[in-house]
Amino acid sequence: MSTQLISERALARSRTLRARLVGALGPLTMLGGVAWAFLQPYRLTVLHPHGQGFWWLLVQPPLLVVGVGIVFALAIAPGLIEDLEDDAATR
């Protein structure tokens, strides 16, 4: 096997690993938010909304973390993985 082929395969493996890492960031963040909600359910006022004020119902930290994960996973990660693959194909 030529050294060029070996280095190309190593490069491809590294790109796959990077694409997986980028793809995992959003779901891991969401998982963090869900785990937090289970650990501190009292921080989710939606579970006991009676008597809560506007801001307590709007700003619920575990849901905000899940929201950031969703935004990243849907709006940022797909295009980034696509560009990473395009970059690999053009080299």
Add this chain to the structure above:
Amino acid sequence: MQPPAEHVHWLFATGFLLLGLCLLARAIVGAEVWDRRAWRAYLWPSLLFGLGVLMWPVMVFFTNSAIHMIAHSAWAQTMMLAGAAELGLLRGKLHARAWHLALPLALAVSGIALLVHEQNGWYFARAAFLHHALGWTALIGALFPLLSTFRPRARVLGAGLALTLVVVSVLLYSDRDVAPVFGHLSPLAGEPHR
């Protein structure tokens, strides 16, 4: 209709978490791939600039002492400066690499402001503990973008900055108006309300 101070901290934590994730992804794929789409290249400096702009109403409506107000305005100014410098470099309006130093400056000034404006010890209350922890995190975290200015391709430095912002976000999410920290709460801090 004004939100409690802790809610404001949580909203800023959300902004820092998104910023940290963007910078982490940028460190993983490299700046060349990240900057392939213009909107993505502008995303993180715009977020940073936006967080700086949003710090002004916090300074106006949520500060109750001069030192508190000065600290918040220092964060607002340095975050806007760092975001604007990165935007200027991206756009080509700024050319000198030294403008990248605005980011470590923002973190260092923020760290010093946090440490200086917290008048109580670590275990006075959770907010005091978080101010100390945030201050040292920002000061130590400033080393990553500082070194990155001289070694821009070092991904570990980019990842270090991103993780610093994620830690900042976790600390901000932990904030409560009056709450104990590791079982400690000074009687002078007031009654924990929730």
